[in-house]
Amino acid sequence: MTRRHRRSAGSTIGGGRWLLLALALVAAQVAILLAMGQPAICACGHVVLWQGDVTGPENSQQITDWYTPSHIIHGMIFYALARLVLPRGRMSARLLLAVAIEVAWEIAENSPPVIERYRQQALAQGYVGDSVLxxxxxxxAMALGFLLARLLPVGVTVALALALEVLVLWSIRDNLTLNVVQLVHPIEAVSRWQTGK
Structure with missing residues (x-):
């Protein structure tokens, strides 16, 4: 087998097709979320780059918020996962897999059962899901985390992920780790600590 054939045998998506497929996945994400009744933008009627009030009505409604770092970390985790699942696949195929997982999560996260589950968490009492924006x-943000993991040494990527977790924990008493723990099995002591009680 020639070098060219070996390379093509290990790749599943070439050229610009992966980008079109990724955009199609995001378009499906938009269409499904709108069909589920999620608002296109914040009900407040304006769009801002950053929303820092984690308990306010604009949390999860604007472009970025305190949970954006969690999605960057998703990308780092998905990069490692894609390397395991597609060891010979092109980077474009791996990124497409990561986008598919993130899109599936975003849809699931905004489903009524998961929204209701989130509302049981101390910091998500009035959570209504994300705006489509x-x-x-x-x-x-996930794609950014994926690309950072691709470009940075493993040790730097791990250190950056830990730094993001600590920053968000220090800032709002929540992060990706606590979010997953509280979603899967809420711990009353964590809830009390998060609300400062």
Whole structure:
């Protein structure tokens, strides 16, 4: 087998097709979220780059918020996962897999059962799901994390992920780790600590 044939045998998506497929996945994400009744933008009627009030009505409604770092970390995790699942696949195929996982999560996260489950968490009492704008930028943040993991040494990537977790924990008493723990099995002591009680 020639070098060219070996390369093509290990790749599943070439050229610009992966980008079109990724954009199609995000378009499906938008269409499904709108069909599920999620608002296109914040009900407040304006769009801002950053929303820092984690308990306010604009959380998960604007372009970025305190949960954006969690999605960057998603990308780092998905990069490692894609390397395991597609060891000989092109980077474009791996990124497409990561986008597919993130899009599936964004849709699941905004389903009524998961929204209701989130509402049981101390910091998500009035959570109504993401705006479509916020959800799409969560996917963009994941892609950023994926590309950072691709470009940075493993040790730097791990250190950056830990730094993001610590920063968000220190800032709002929540992060990706606590979010997953509280979603899967809420711990009353964590809830009390998060609300400062």
């Amino acid at each position: 916020n959800s799409v930028f969560d996917t963009v």
